[in-house]
Amino acid sequence: MVPSKSLSSVFALPALAFLSLSASALPHPRTASSTTTLKLAVRINSYGIKNIATADRARVQALQAGDSSSVSATNAVMIYTADVGVGSPATYYTLLVDTGSSNTWIGANKAYEKTSTSKDTGNQFYVPYGDGSYASGEEYTDTVTLNSDLVIDNQSIGVAYKYSGMGSLNGLLGVGPVDLTQDTVSNTNDVATVTDNLYKQGTISSEVLGVFFAPASSGDTSGELTFGGYDASKITGDVSYVPITSTSSASAYWGIDQSISYGSTTILDETAGIVDTGTTLIYIASDAFETYQSATGGTLDKTTGLLQISSDQYQQLLSLYFTIGGVTYELTPNAQIWPRSLNSYIEGTTDGIYLVVSSNGSPSGSGLDFTNGYCFLERFYSVFDTTNSQVGFATTEYTYATTN
CATH class of the missing domain: 2.40.70.10 (Acid Proteases)
Structure with missing residues (x-):
């Protein structure tokens, strides 16, 4: 992962025609349970990536190798971020959202503000990425606020003291499968993701994540994560x-x-x-x-x-x-x-x-x-x-x- 320069939103063209798809299997009815949505911001590397396929392929090959922690999303051309609160009162951090990794960590370009809800676990975290970059530091638990309806108590988060390749971002929100956190935190088998804890704490009734993106050229400059189901x-x-x-x-x-x-x-x-x-x-x-x-x-x-x-x-x-x-x-x-x-x-x-x-x-x-x-x-x-x-x-x- 090459250290990024500034990132900016750039999308401007209107959406045009659309049709519906006919499918050959029996689908589930379009009914959604009680859900809560987190809005995402679309960003693009404003300085460009000289070889988009090479940058992308490094991530794919790390995934192929089964190295579950060694994946990188920050050198993708299109990235999605969310402003996530940590602590009480919350300090907000702009985090990269990634379904291909599962650790959530902060501390890049913005120091961790400890409050009464901050608890140091005494464990260390280390997440290497496929291009040689990494994040490492101390594992804490703290209150994490995704929005007013999505507040998580005692969420395990990494607080990075060393990191590379995050550009202007403050960390990463990992929403992939929990097994991807194995061997990333000392004295810990795996780490409950934010989706896991929303379910365990009864905030959502199903451990389901809905993801909506729009084409970069459509003029729709946001994405959505819907926790507990999907947005019908x-x-x-x-x-x-x-x-x-x-x-x-x-x-x-x-x-x-x-x-x-x-x-x-x-x-x-x-x-x-x-x-x-x-x-x-x-x-x-x-x-x-x-x-x-x-x-x-x-x-x-x-x-x-x-x-x-x-x-x-x-x-x-x-x-x-x-x-x-x-x-x-x-x-x-x-x-x-x-x-x-x-x-x-x-x-x-x-x-x-x-x-x-x-x-x-x-x-x-x-x-x-x-x-x-x-x-x-x-x-x-x-x-x-x-x-x-x-x-x-x-x-x-x-x-x-x-x-x-």
């Missing part, structure tokens, strides 16, 4: 669920089984991979990527690390179809390209057309053959259901948007 107002169909995969190493994360077709051609047979908010692009096994590159006619652009296609090739681009649990989700041609209004942020040319599907660097059969990152999640609402060990998806008003 954000979806245009029902939520369809699939069990967490049993295949390692994908099973350690929000792992699912899916297949992918380009038009009517299967490019990736059903296999295991993950859904990850901390990854910007969509990554597929190298053999599947070669087939995709051949079908699209894209050529590798060395500056961005992405496939580039011409305007004529874009007109011929077919949809990608992700089949998950018998339900097919269509990623339209427009959803497969980087937002052209944001080309400068990846050091692309003004009129360049770049594809957001890239190779993870390993052939299929690795145990983690795809990563559905932000560019997938901005088109589909996602639900992470710890209670029932499943992940769900639904269409939104942006599934068929043409804003890119």
Whole structure:
């Protein structure tokens, strides 16, 4: 993780047309339990990332290796943050939100303000990340305030005395599976996440997390985390669920089984991979990527690390179809390209057309053959259901948007 410069919100284009998706499996009815939503701020690295695919791929390869703590989201192009209060009275910290890690820690660029609710556990925490950066310090418990309805007592948090690569951010809010916290805190097996404790303390009735993003170019400059269920107002169909995969190493994360077709051609047979908010692009096994590159006619652009296609090739681009649990989700041609209004942020040319599907660097059969990152999640609402060990998806008003 290269230390970041300043981060800023940049999105400005209006959302255009959208349609609904027909699915081939019986979905769960669209009914949500009592839920509470945390608004997120969208940020983009304002200085750009010289090679977006290389920056992203380092995270993917750490995940593939099964090194559950060694993942980084701060060098993604698009990141989501939340202002989280710690202590009583609360001091607020701007934290990176990540479903691919689970420790929550503060202390970067802003000192921890101790109050009467602060308790030093005497244990040390250390979280290394895949690019060589890290956070380390003392583990405390304290009152954590996500919003007025989401207040957690005795939440375990790391207070970093040493860290690298956080830019202007103050730490990280980890909302991934609790198993990812193993071996990160001394004298501790694993650390209850904020979602765990909201459930254990009775604030939410189900250990479920709903995630909503909008396309970067849509003009919608916020995201949402909904604790205890999902926000039915954000979806245009029902939520369809699939069990967490049993295949390692994908099973350690929000792992699912899916297949992918380009038009009517299967490019990736059903296999295991993950859904990850901390990854910007969509990554597929190298053999599947070669087939995709051949079908699209894209050529590798060395500056961005992405496939580039011409305007004529874009007109011929077919949809990608992700089949998950018998339900097919269509990623339209427009959803497969980087937002052209944001080309400068990846050091692309003004009129360049770049594809957001890239190779993870390993052939299929690795145990983690795809990563559905932000560019997938901005088109589909996602639900992470710890209670029932499943992940769900639904269409939104942006599934068929043409804003890119």
